[in-house]
Structures are given as structure tokens and as C-alpha cells.
Amino acid sequence: MKKIVTFLFLLPLALCASISLFDGKETVPVVVPSVQTPAQKTATAELTEYLAKITGKQFQVVQEGCSSPTSAIYLGNTNFALRQGLDLGKFGDEEWIIKSYGSHLVIAGGEPRGTLYGVYHFLEDVLGVHWLTPSVEYVPEKTKIELEELNLSGRPPMLYRDVYLVPGISGRIFLARNRMNISDSNYGGRMLFSRFSGREAQGSAHTMYTVLGDADCLRKLFREHPEYFPLIDGVRTFDSVRANGAAQSQFCLTSLGLRKLWVEALRGHIRHDREFAGKRGIQPPMFYAIDQNDCYDGFCTCPSCDAVVTREGSKSGVMLDFVNHVADQLKEEAPDAVFLMMAIHSTEPPPKFMKALPNVGIRLCDTTSNILRPWSDPANAGHRKNLEGWAKICNNIVMWDYSITYGSPVCINYPTPTLRTFAPDLRMLAANHGGGVFFEHEQVIGADMRDLKVWIEIKLAENPGLDYDTLLKTFTDLYYGQAGGKIREYLDLLERASEKGGGNISWFPALSAYNFIDAETMSRASRILDEAERMVAKEPELVRRVEHARLSLDRLYLIRSGAYRKSLDMAGRKDVVLPDYAKTAERYQRVWNHEMDAREVDRNNKFYISEYENNVTKFLDMAAKRKELPVPEQFKRVEPDALYLFGTGLAQIYIDYLKLVKDPESPAGEALCAKMSDIVKTPHKDFREDKYQYPFSWTVWPSMAGTIRGKIQNFPEAMPKGYHWYKLGEGIKLTQTSVVSMFAGFLIALDGVVSDNSELGQKYEIWVSIKVLGPDFYRMGKPGLENVFYIDQFAVVRQTRNMQGTSE
Ligand SMILES: [Zn+2]
Known part of the structure; x- marks a missing residue:
């Protein structure tokens, strides 16, 4: 679509400098046109501020025509630049040029951001300034600025470049200086997504429901038009609890009534956005996101939707059909915008026959790859196939890159050496109709190598052709000094x-x-x-x-x-x-x-309070517990290196009625607990009451023999008092990634039991410690007690190192 940024260094090193901007005493003037846009004013201010930081001298700003300097920096669309044959009107939004003409230097570019980008490239590529983080910049000090003949130019191959999240005002300036998109007129900004007419919900992602209104509006719509909602298992279904972008349901996307409603709602937002952008002096939205809600599926299976899915071999077929329709209806309303469909989970594989309209883009997520390897690696063939497939039918592919990992606090923010994959992946994207990249990189403090990774991301987003090792050395030497x-x-x-x-x-x-x-x-x-x-x-x-x-x-x-x-x-x-x-x-x-x-x-901010709680308070507590669980009487005879204890404080919980509670009766101090009265109140698609009848069911997966299911083996005749250890199974050959789960309600990763391949093939017993009250969970239970169970620990025992097993 657009070519990779190229830097043309036309001249070999000349013997003497052709331009002197600062000879140690005198500085040259910065010549600007008589009328400047806000972004050009910013360019002027940024250039003179950093020249002053570098040299300790002020550089005069003069309007063109006031004098005829023998040497000057001509900034922006000056007559001088025009006389040299530079037709800036033909430059792209972000295209820039830095070129010397005799003793003069021209820094200029297209509207609205080209000149500003030229200034930043001059400071960075020519003078060696680097904006490393929002609070750390590197500015070299120079006693002279004398340059060889210069002829540099470029433009980012991908118009959309965004990283989430760099907070604060300093964060916005940091992103702008590094040429990421921000929507501020002083930086020639552009709105990225719709404001949804200024409502709380905004149009950047998962817009299926939110485009229409708030949760109440959606609930009313479901009452009036259930046929707009997806037919799932024979029933028109609506996740009325979430009723927003997080809903576990979509729409019936082939419904004509729904389509009309959706188009008109978006049409209203588009009008509102264009008015808003005009007032703010920024470009209107680059994208209109037409995204499924944030769940794996939730799509309609009515005959009409199903026919499209069957024909196209992917849920993406029915989604793209909808997006094409909306984009076609609104192409005149927003002629410069791209209608962007998110392809995630069941819509990641492209459709077999359909094509995207010219004003439709695909925002392709990657939920399948091994992120330690580039997409070109055979391990990631699935994602690569998706990317190449979409590129065949769409001319604007945006990458949604998960730059961090997700999961419970136990499972995120560990050392994840992904840096070497960024450049090859972005190059592959650019070669496949790449139109932009969004790095989802929250976890402002805890994310692995946060500062380095964000900087490398933004450098490569602008120019995927840059050399990673050079970037790495630049950042690490400047940011970590001697420790680089x-x-x-x-x-x-x-x-x-x-x-x-x-x-x-x-x-x-x-x-x-x-x-x-x-x-x-x-x-x-x-x-x-x-x-x-x-x-x-x-x-x-x-x-x-x-x-x-x-x-x-x-x-x-x-x-x-x-x-x-x-x-x-x-x-x-x-x-x-x-x-x-x-x-x-x-x-x-x-x-x-x-x-x-x-x-x-x-x-x-409650977001940061909870981030701190999860990552510091709770995390340290979990780490300490994992380290210090006392050896239960039951396992005193097991060799210490053959016993692994996992408190249920480490569990990932999937259903609402399971709670982690303090329990002084447990040696672990806490337990997962569920009350039957809560269980029966919570509809769950996997709910079967017998699952909660003693003996409870369990699952271990993956084992070397695949998924293993069973019921607790050694239950005694009478309900024991307090916690009791029960054996789930024995002779189980675990893998490095095995987890144990009960009632499909929670799982515990059996981390560290099998720590390398040489241990594969060993046999293990798995035990669980449970306390049960009330008759519902136990056939011999005493009526009159509240029906509740507690699970506080799992034990894994390596049998092949400890042939005597364990005692009851
Ligand atoms: Zn349908």
C-alpha cells in the first residue's frame, strides 16, 4: 500500500562541512512562513527548544522576507522551499524532507504533520536526540553543529500507530515526539475512533452493542426486537447483565432491521464526530470500529446467518458481510474513514470467498501464536495463514498486538523475550497491506521490560525497516548507561x-x-x-x-x-x-x-489501586504461601523433593459462586468455598447438580495420556470433621503445563512439578484437601447444617521417586 520509509544518504562524507548551524559563537536563524498552522508552530518551538538544549544558545525565529540570511534553517512551506522545487502540496499527511541547499537547510513536509515529523527526525536522526520514556530524554551537548550535505526523507508506511497505555500529559508528548498518533491539533493530530456522540462508551473497540446506546437501551431493544439478537441453541439470546462491549452475545447480523438501526446510529455518530473535529482543528476519525463484543463466539445460528458462515467456512464471513454493508451505506458520510472490523477468536480465520470493500479494514488479533517466535516460525503458521488470507481480500490490515500477557496475577508479567519478533512481524504486516498497528501494552509498571519494549515498538511502528540490534544498543546504552x-x-x-x-x-x-x-x-x-x-x-x-x-x-x-x-x-x-x-x-x-x-x-485511581493490590499485596502473599505451606501429616513420610503443595489461593476461578475465603481451620489459612444456595442461583451452561454431589468430579489436562477425568476415590463412610485429604488419581503422567480442575469452576496450574523434559514419564498421585458441611455435598451429611464445601490445597506426589506411596 505504501512503501517502507527510505533514508537516502546521497553524499559520501565530504571533507568540509557544507552547512554550519552553529559555529561555536553564532547561530543561524530559523526562517518560518508568515502563516503557520498550530502543528507548524509546535515544530518551530520544538526545534528551537532542542537546539538551545544542545548548544546552550538561542536560535532566532524570523518570518520569511524580513531579511536574507547567508545561512538559515527554512522550516515548513516557505517560499525558499518552493523556489527549490519542493511542492509540499503533493506530500502525504506525514511525509517529510530534510535537505540542504548550499549553506541553507530545509525541514518541511506535508500537512498536517509532515513538517513536525521532519523536525523530530532532524533532532533524532541527525543530532542524536532521543525521547526514551515520558520522563527521560537524551540530548547531546554540542559545541558546534556543522553538517555534511543532507538529503533525508520518509513517511511512515502505516498511517495508524498507537500504543496503549502511556499515561499522562508527558506520555502524550512522548508519543507525539516519537511520531505515534495523538488527537491534538498542536501536533497535527487526528481523531482515531468515534466519540460516539460524546457518550461514556467510545468507539474504539467491541462496538457491537455500544454504538446503539447504554445497557438500558439494549435491554429495551431486546424486549422489543428479540429477532435482532442471536439465535443460540434455538433461543434468541442476550447477555443482559453485561449488555455492553463485554457481553457474551452478538447480534443476528443478517437481520435487515438490525442493520438499518445500526447504520443510522453510526451515521449520527459520524456527523457528531465531524463537527467535533472541525471545532478542535483536527482531522476526523481515521476509523469506525465495527467490532464483535469481547467474547469467543456468541454469534447467531439462524438459517440466514448460518448459511453465510457455512459458505465462508468461518464466523468472519457473517461479520464481514455486516461490515461491508455498513461501510457501503456510510461511504459518503465519512469518505476519508476506514470501517474497521476486528477479527478475533472465531473470526480470526478469513472467509473463503468474500472480499472486503475498499473502505473496509481488518483489525487482526493474534490469540493463537507462541509470542516468543516470529510469525514466520512454523509454530505460528496458523496466524500467518490468517494474515496472508486477509491480505488477499482486504487492502488495509491493522495488527492488534498483545504486547503483554494476560491471566490471573499469578500468570502475568514474567520475563518474556519477545523483542526480536517485533521487526520481522511488522515487516510481514507491512508487506501484507499493513495499514497500522496497535500495541496493547498496559501494565504501566509491571509489564516485562516495559520501557525498552515500548520504545522499540514505537520506533518499529514508524519504520519496520529499522535494525533491531541498533535500536537495542541505542536505548540500552542511553537509558542504562554503563549497565547497558x-x-x-x-x-x-x-x-x-x-x-x-x-x-x-x-x-x-x-x-x-x-x-x-x-x-x-x-x-x-x-x-x-x-x-x-x-x-x-x-x-x-x-x-x-x-x-x-x-x-x-x-x-x-x-x-x-x-x-x-x-x-x-x-x-x-x-x-x-x-x-x-x-x-x-x-x-x-x-x-x-x-x-x-x-x-x-x-x-x-481505582484501576491503579487494584493493579497495586493484585501485583504487590496479593502477589507477595501468594508467593509467600506457595513457598511456605506446611507439610501435612498425611505426607510426612514422602521425600521432601517428591511433594508439591498448591494452595487454592493460587486458583484461577471461572464461576461466580466460588469464593476464596479466610479459614483458620485450614493450614493454608484460606480456601475456595461454595454454598449450594449460591450454586443453584447461578445459571451456568455446564451446571449439573450432580457435579456437586460427593464424590466430586475432577479433570487433569494435558497429561501425557491426554485429558483425564475422574471422581474422588477414597471417600470414607462418615463425613469427616474438618479438612480431609482425598486422592483424585494415581499413575498420572503429568506434562510441564498440566493443570488440575474441579467442576469446570476453577483450575490450578501444577507449575514446577515437571520442570524439564527429562522428568516427563514420571508417575504422580494427585490429592485434594476438602472440608464439607451439610448433606447436599455428602451422602452422610447432617441435615440442619448449611450446605457448603471448602477446598484448601492440592498435593502432587511423585510416585516413581517414592515407591512406598502415602498412607491414609
Ligand atoms: Zn441470524
Whole structure:
């Protein structure tokens, strides 16, 4: 669609400088046209501010025509530039040029952002200024600015470049200086998505319901027109609880009535947006998102919808048919906008026969890849096939990149060496009608190597042709100073470990996915970062940055210290030194607190309060519990290195009626509990009352023999008092990613039990500790008691190292 940015260096090094902007005494003037747009004014202010920072001298700004300097910087659409034959009217929105003409320099570009981008490229590429984070910039000091002949130009191949989330005013300026899209007229900005007429819900994603109105409006619509809603299992279905972008239902997308309603609602928003943009002096929205609600499926199966899905071989068929219709109806209302369909989950595979209209784009998510490998890797053939398939039928593909991992607090923000995949993936995107990239990179503090990754993302988003190793060296040397080399050594160690250990991390990874960082790698990585800290020990600010770079490694160590210790004991390795637990926990908490203050995050914002609770308070509590569960009487005879205990505080819970509660009767101090009165009140598609009848059902997957299901084996005749250990099964051959689940209601990842391939094939028993009250959950229960059960721990026992088994 658009060519990759090219930098043309026309001249080999000349012997003498052709342009002198500052000879050590005098500075040249910055010549601007008599009329400037807000973005051009910003360009002027930014250029003179940074020239002053670099040289310590003021550069005069003069209007063109006031004088005839012998040497000058001509900024923007000056007559001088025109006389040199530069027709800026033909430049694209973001196309820029930096070119010398004799002793003069021209920095200019297209409207609205070209000149501003030219200034930023001049400062960055020519003078060596770098905006590394919202609060850290690198500005070289120069006693002279004397340049060779210059002829640089470029434009970003992808018009849409966005990273979520860089908070605060400083964050917006940081993004603008690094040429990411922001919607501010002072930066020549553009609205990215609809404001939905200024309502609370805005049109950036999952707009299926929110385009029409709020939850009450949707509920009313369902009462009046159930036929607009999806037919699922023979019933018109509506998730009335969520009734917004998070709903677990969509619409009947072939319904003509629904289509009309949807188009008219969006038409209203488009009018509102154009008015708003006009008042603000910015370009109207680049995109209108026409997205399914945020769930795996929820699509309609009526004969009419089903026919499209069957013909096209994917749910994306019925979705694209709808988007094409909307885009066609509204093409005159928003001639410069792209109607953007999100392809996620069941709509990631493209349709077989349909094509997208010219004003339709596809925002393709990737929920299937191993993010440690580029899309070109055979492991990610599925996603690559989706991308190439969409590129054949659509000329504008936007990548939705999950730059972090998701899951419970236990399963996120560990060292995830993905950096080397960014450049090849973005190049593949650009070669496949790439029109933009959105990095979903929240977790402002906790995300792995946050500052480095965000900077590399934004550099490559603008120009996927840049060399990763050069970018890496630039950032790490400038940001970590003397410790830069050690940070690169640390990243290199993780990359090699991931290749050697077959690291496989999805967007929702289990903790066991990090098994490629084994005890020895953890030990080495910690030593490298210890050295990094020592190298910058005299500069507290650099120590802080190194400590923050270490946060994800510290996190992994804290949650897995017991497993690391155990694997070293089993291998008889006394030579490998693991970090100090208490010191690591102290540093982890201190770094979080420091970063909360150092970044523009609002400590009173409930989002950050909950982020802190999950990632610090609860996380440290979980890590400590995982480390310190006392050995139950039941397993006193088991060799210590053959016993693994998992408190249910570590569980990922999937149904509302399961609660984690404090329970002093439990040695773990807390337990998952469910009351029958809550269970029967909560409709659940998998609900069957017999599931909750003793003996409870369980599932372990994946084992080496696939998924194993069973019921608890050794239940006694009379209901025991308090907690009692029950055996789920034995002879189970676990894998590195095995989880145990009960009632399809929660799961616990059995992380660290099988820590490397040599342990595959060992047999394990799995036990659970349960307390039951009331007759509903137990055939011998005493009537009159409240019906409730508690599950507080699982135990995994390695049988092949401990042939005597366990006693009852
Ligand atoms: Zn339908």
C-alpha cells in the first residue's frame, strides 16, 4: 500500500562541512512562513527548544522576507522551499524532507504533520536526540553543529500507530515526539475512533452493542426486537447483565432491521464526530470500529446467518458481510474513514470467498501464536495463514498486538523475550497491506521490560525497516548507561534459554510456560543484573532503572522459588546460587512503589489501586504461601523433593459462586468455598447438580495420556470433621503445563512439578484437601447444617521417586 520509509544518504562524507548551524559563537536563524498552522508552530518551538538544549544558545525565529540570511534553517512551506522545487502540496499527511541547499537547510513536509515529523527526525536522526520514556530524554551537548550535505526523507508506511497505555500529559508528548498518533491539533493530530456522540462508551473497540446506546437501551431493544439478537441453541439470546462491549452475545447480523438501526446510529455518530473535529482543528476519525463484543463466539445460528458462515467456512464471513454493508451505506458520510472490523477468536480465520470493500479494514488479533517466535516460525503458521488470507481480500490490515500477557496475577508479567519478533512481524504486516498497528501494552509498571519494549515498538511502528540490534544498543546504552551491556547480556541469556528450552508463551500463559527459565538460568540472570546494578551504583537514577528492568525476573523468582530450590535439590546441584528471597521481595515492593510515584499514575485511581493490590499485596502473599505451606501429616513420610503443595489461593476461578475465603481451620489459612444456595442461583451452561454431589468430579489436562477425568476415590463412610485429604488419581503422567480442575469452576496450574523434559514419564498421585458441611455435598451429611464445601490445597506426589506411596 505504501512503501517502507527510505533514508537516502546521497553524499559520501565530504571533507568540509557544507552547512554550519552553529559555529561555536553564532547561530543561524530559523526562517518560518508568515502563516503557520498550530502543528507548524509546535515544530518551530520544538526545534528551537532542542537546539538551545544542545548548544546552550538561542536560535532566532524570523518570518520569511524580513531579511536574507547567508545561512538559515527554512522550516515548513516557505517560499525558499518552493523556489527549490519542493511542492509540499503533493506530500502525504506525514511525509517529510530534510535537505540542504548550499549553506541553507530545509525541514518541511506535508500537512498536517509532515513538517513536525521532519523536525523530530532532524533532532533524532541527525543530532542524536532521543525521547526514551515520558520522563527521560537524551540530548547531546554540542559545541558546534556543522553538517555534511543532507538529503533525508520518509513517511511512515502505516498511517495508524498507537500504543496503549502511556499515561499522562508527558506520555502524550512522548508519543507525539516519537511520531505515534495523538488527537491534538498542536501536533497535527487526528481523531482515531468515534466519540460516539460524546457518550461514556467510545468507539474504539467491541462496538457491537455500544454504538446503539447504554445497557438500558439494549435491554429495551431486546424486549422489543428479540429477532435482532442471536439465535443460540434455538433461543434468541442476550447477555443482559453485561449488555455492553463485554457481553457474551452478538447480534443476528443478517437481520435487515438490525442493520438499518445500526447504520443510522453510526451515521449520527459520524456527523457528531465531524463537527467535533472541525471545532478542535483536527482531522476526523481515521476509523469506525465495527467490532464483535469481547467474547469467543456468541454469534447467531439462524438459517440466514448460518448459511453465510457455512459458505465462508468461518464466523468472519457473517461479520464481514455486516461490515461491508455498513461501510457501503456510510461511504459518503465519512469518505476519508476506514470501517474497521476486528477479527478475533472465531473470526480470526478469513472467509473463503468474500472480499472486503475498499473502505473496509481488518483489525487482526493474534490469540493463537507462541509470542516468543516470529510469525514466520512454523509454530505460528496458523496466524500467518490468517494474515496472508486477509491480505488477499482486504487492502488495509491493522495488527492488534498483545504486547503483554494476560491471566490471573499469578500468570502475568514474567520475563518474556519477545523483542526480536517485533521487526520481522511488522515487516510481514507491512508487506501484507499493513495499514497500522496497535500495541496493547498496559501494565504501566509491571509489564516485562516495559520501557525498552515500548520504545522499540514505537520506533518499529514508524519504520519496520529499522535494525533491531541498533535500536537495542541505542536505548540500552542511553537509558542504562554503563549497565547497558549487562542488560543486553541478560536479554540474550533469556533468548537463548527460550530457544533451547522450547519456550512457548501464549497471550494467556500458564506459569509453567516459563519453565524455560530454569533454576540455573534464574541464577545466572540474577547475577548478571546484580553486576549491572554494581556498575551504576554511584548513580541512583540508573540503579532505579536497572531495578525496574529486573521486576519481571524478581516476580518469577518470588512465585517459583520453592520449585527452583526443589529442582536443584533433586539434581544434587549445590553449586547453583539462587537469589535471597527476602531481599528480592523487598526490592519488588520498593520498585513498585517508586514507579507509582515516578510515572504519571494516579494513586487514587481505582484501576491503579487494584493493579497495586493484585501485583504487590496479593502477589507477595501468594508467593509467600506457595513457598511456605506446611507439610501435612498425611505426607510426612514422602521425600521432601517428591511433594508439591498448591494452595487454592493460587486458583484461577471461572464461576461466580466460588469464593476464596479466610479459614483458620485450614493450614493454608484460606480456601475456595461454595454454598449450594449460591450454586443453584447461578445459571451456568455446564451446571449439573450432580457435579456437586460427593464424590466430586475432577479433570487433569494435558497429561501425557491426554485429558483425564475422574471422581474422588477414597471417600470414607462418615463425613469427616474438618479438612480431609482425598486422592483424585494415581499413575498420572503429568506434562510441564498440566493443570488440575474441579467442576469446570476453577483450575490450578501444577507449575514446577515437571520442570524439564527429562522428568516427563514420571508417575504422580494427585490429592485434594476438602472440608464439607451439610448433606447436599455428602451422602452422610447432617441435615440442619448449611450446605457448603471448602477446598484448601492440592498435593502432587511423585510416585516413581517414592515407591512406598502415602498412607491414609
Ligand atoms: Zn441470524
